[in-house]
Amino acid sequence: MIHVIVLGSAAGGGLPQWNCNCANCRAAWAEHPALRASQASVAVSADGDNWFLINAAPDLRQQIIDNPRLHPKHGLRHSPIAGVVLTNGDVDAVAGLLHLRETWPFTIYGHDRILSVLRENSIFNVLDPAFVKRQPVELETAFELKLPDGEATGIEVVAFPVPGKVPLYLEDMSAADHGFGTEVGDTLGLHIRNRRNGAHFFYLAACADMTPALKERVAGAPLVFFDGTLWRDDEMIEAGLGTKTGKRMGHISMSGDAGSIAAFRDLGVDRKVFLHINNSNPAHIPGSPERATLERAGWTVPADGTEFVL
Numbered sequence: 541m542i543h544v545i546v547l548g549s550a551a552g553g554g555l556p557q558w559n560c561n562c563a564n565c566r567a568a569w570a571e572h573p574a575l576r577a578s579q580a581s582v583a584v585s586a587d588g589d590n591w592f593l594i595n596a597a598p599d600l601r602q603q604i605i606d607n608p609r610l611h612p613k614h615g616l617r618h619s620p621i622a623g624v625v626l627t628n629g630d631v632d633a634v635a636g637l638l639h640l641r642e643t644w645p646f647t648i649y650g651h652d653r654i655l656s657v658l659r660e661n662s663i664f665n666v667l668d669p670a671f672v673k674r675q676p677v678e679l680e681t682a683f684e685l686k687l688p689d690g691e692a693t694g695i696e697v698v699a700f701p702v703p704g705k706v707p708l709y710l711e712d713m714s715a716a717d718h719g720f721g722t723e724v725g726d727t728l729g730l731h732i733r734n735r736r737n738g739a740h741f742f743y744l745a746a747c748a749d750m751t752p753a754l755k756e757r758v759a760g761a762p763l764v765f766f767d768g769t770l771w772r773d774d775e776m777i778e779a780g781l782g783t784k785t786g787k788r789m790g791h792i793s794m795s796g797d798a799g800s801i802a803a804f805r806d807l808g809v810d811r812k813v814f815l816h817i818n819n820s821n822p823a824h825i826p827g828s829p830e831r832a833t834l835e836r837a838g839w840t841v842p843a844d845g846t847e848f849v850l
């Protein structure tokens with residue numbers, strides 16, 4: 541069995557975003573607090589007791605409070621969180637690590653490109669290396685998630701490069717024609733599998749495009765989490781919220797012939813779940829035409845706290 545809890549479904553900033561008064565955020569601030577969503581992350585467990593986070597969102601403290609499975613269980617100091625797997629170095633994927641100081645042993649798994657962000661930003665040294673291990677992840681090489689005492693969990697992870705972009709704060713403006721300095725390893729997809737019973741799913745919540753190879757890899761999968769940042773590429777510009785297209789930000793849109801809904805149409809994926817949904821995206825709103833369109837195509841937008849069991 542594999543349990544996956546959606547800790548947050550929103551993109552960077554969350555819904556509502558602290559300084560935003562767009563239609564979606566306005567609704568979430570006031571009349572419809574149920575719309576509120578925290579920044580994207582999931583928790584994974586094979587036994588229901590020990591949990592591994594996929595990314596550590598800045599909302600992690602509240603996400604732990606909201607999910608009793610992640611509360612301390614016994615002793616004076618304890619956490620069911622045994623590790624964090626990082627798929628990229630964006631603020632919304634790594635800033636939550638700072639909540640995990642206070643000398644609890646766990647392991648951070650990440651590609652060296654992402655671990656270098658932690659090395660080069662000394663604030664992450666609050667994660668005392670005597671307790672918190674940093675384990676480099678090799679691409680396309682299966683590894684098993686381990687408990688802090690080294691015990692095997694049976695959860696196997698294969699990390700592989702997916703289209704994406706270097707984090708905004710690392711963009712090299714002199715390399716605008718070459719992905720702003722993006723390198724292999726900056727954005728990972730994850731295939732997560734329970735070795736003991738074969739249950740498995742894919743986490744592609746930062747993936748910027750569906751290549752033929754990626755389609756082949758995920759075809760027929762029982763569950764895929766995929767990047768749902770924008771409904772359409774020019775959404776931020778149209779709404780007056782920004783000057784960048786989705787492509788420029790390293791995201792594929794949900795809609796359109798080149799969008800993710802179209803790309804997954806014939807892949808036979810059983811459960812298709814959007815994560816990392818920007819607060820500008822009309823599909824956030826239950827009952828909106830955009831939400832109805834994605835639901836008709838077999839997709840879901842999960843509420844924070846939704847649990848999948850495979």
Ligand SMILES: [Zn+2]
Nearest residue numbers: 560562565819
């Ligand atoms: Zn907004």
